[in-house]
Amino acid sequence: MHVLVVHNRYSSAQPSGENQVVDQEVGLLRAAGHRVDVFERRSDDIAARSLWGKAAVPLLVPWNPGVRAELAARLRAERPDIVHLHNVFPLLSPAVLAACADAGVPAVATLHNYTQVCPPGTLNRDGGLCTECVGTRTALPAVRHGCYRNSRLATVPLAVSLSVNRRRWWSGVERFFCISAAQRDVLARSGMPTERLTVKHNFVPDPGARRVGDGEHLLFLGRLSESKGVRLLMAAWDELAAGGGVGVPLVLAGAGPMEGEVTAWAAGRDDVRYAGLWDPEQCRRAVGRAVAAVAPARAPETFGLVIAEAMAAGVPAVAAGHGAFVELVDDGVTGLLHQPGDAASLASALRRITARPDRNRAMGRAARRRYERDFSPAVGLERLMEGYRAAIAGWSGGGHGTPPAGKGHTGSRRDTRAGRDGGSR
Structure with a gap:
């Protein structure tokens, strides 16, 4: 054709x-x-x-x-x-x-x-x-x-x-x-x-490799803006940190209007890293080492590339429970959904996704199967x-x-x- x-x-x-x-x-x-x-x-x-x-x-x-x-x-x-x-x-x-x-x-x-x-x-x-x-x-x-x-x-x-x-x-x-x-x-x-x-x-292309082990970090990858839920994520993470954290750091990568605010927020912290703007290969490696991809968008999204890319790598997602995320993430099976716009609900989901590595690995396997069925190049x-x-x-x-x-x-x-x-x- x-x-x-x-x-x-x-x-x-x-x-x-x-x-x-x-x-x-x-x-x-x-x-x-x-x-x-x-x-x-x-x-x-x-x-x-x-x-x-x-x-x-x-x-x-x-x-x-x-x-x-x-x-x-x-x-x-x-x-x-x-x-x-x-x-x-x-x-x-x-x-x-x-x-x-x-x-x-x-x-x-x-x-x-x-x-x-x-x-x-x-x-x-x-x-x-x-x-x-x-x-x-x-x-x-x-x-x-x-x-x-x-x-x-x-x-x-x-x-x-x-x-x-x-x-x-x-x-x-x-x-x-x-x-x-x-x-x-x-x-x-x-x-x-x-x-x-x-x-x-x-x-999304098959990355050619899947996550090995339990993952090293929670990952936000995308535009640093209010609509993508960055400020909501910061508030949820501060709540978790006040309670002792979840055992892995939060990594944020991307650019956008909130870059200065994110940089200042992450400065001097051991539990947060702002990585700046990554090239595609850096993104793939980071996704493959994640405990979960985090997508807390405040406004409904038409899709969720980061979620699909995480699925391809056998990584579950924590996402806002509205828009396309509801059809991408099977709550409790391929990841977790949180109440949109609710920092406490997001904090709870992040705590649960990291609390049991065995359940997280099972979610990752289910996420990969969903990718093969619905989001592969074929x-x-x-x-x-x-x-x-x-x-x-x-x-x-x-x-x-x-x-x-x-x-x-x-x-x-x-x-x-x-x-x-x-x-x-």
Whole structure:
């Protein structure tokens, strides 16, 4: 199969799980013998723009006509079987949907977050759950609260894009890949077409080695922010330390707005280590030596890469009991769930996960079995190809994404391809 992947890469200043997922998926498809090309923009390139060019970026968020023309020309020239959309913010924009329609190529989209119903895509405000924009037409609450970068002005382009392009997304994509059932349920309740929402969990590569022994530390690996539960974790750990600790240190690795606070909190302590920003190999080694991975996010997550990576290494997780974490962690079997936002509940779960090494090892074995069943590369490839085939069949078979008027259409994929060039919706 010939796939064109469309993605706006996030800034390299901080690790992006989404960039990681896209790169791994491209590698997986290529290793399986498929042709995969990439059409991308990089947020890093914004810094090199002129002052006027930087000022113009917000205007491109709802619609970038240059991208529409460039992508449509490439699609007509290369004639891929399918376009796989990922992130389009800020430089690509939903104009990529019009380009697919112009060239007559079916599109699927992985929804890595909640940007279909929430301008910043997080369902998070002030460190907690916010659903004020879910199901609304204008996303005005996000502007009122300044949900993107705590700025009303910066939030406007995102709110406008969501409002004016909502129907374009819903009509221009044959299959939406939701990365958890929890995410799908939120989107379905918002009014998105449920028949085209399918769950395709992210996969993670097999690390090639599993945890040996009982582990050396508890590990938080991710963005250092309030929404990821870092301050909650600090409070829970202080509670544990006051009671004598749990016998292993807490290691935090990552970067983010709370980096200074975490550095100061960890300074001079024997029971805490802030490791800074690790490369992928350092992350893999640390996960493989963990008693448990800790994911105390205050806002519901769409997935949990760190949890899946821990499972691959035979390591259980301690996670907040909401969002996708509930379907990733089988409480008491592959890890433990704590009451979201509750420091005492988190402290209790951390105490229990370290108290009995025999139970922890059993959880680790169960976590590995769950990884093999649901999050391995083989499973990821199978579900990805199923989604592609369903999207192509629906498009060529006269489904919602039928070819533009005037194109050849017999229900045959080969005949449909023959008439792609030219025409537009």
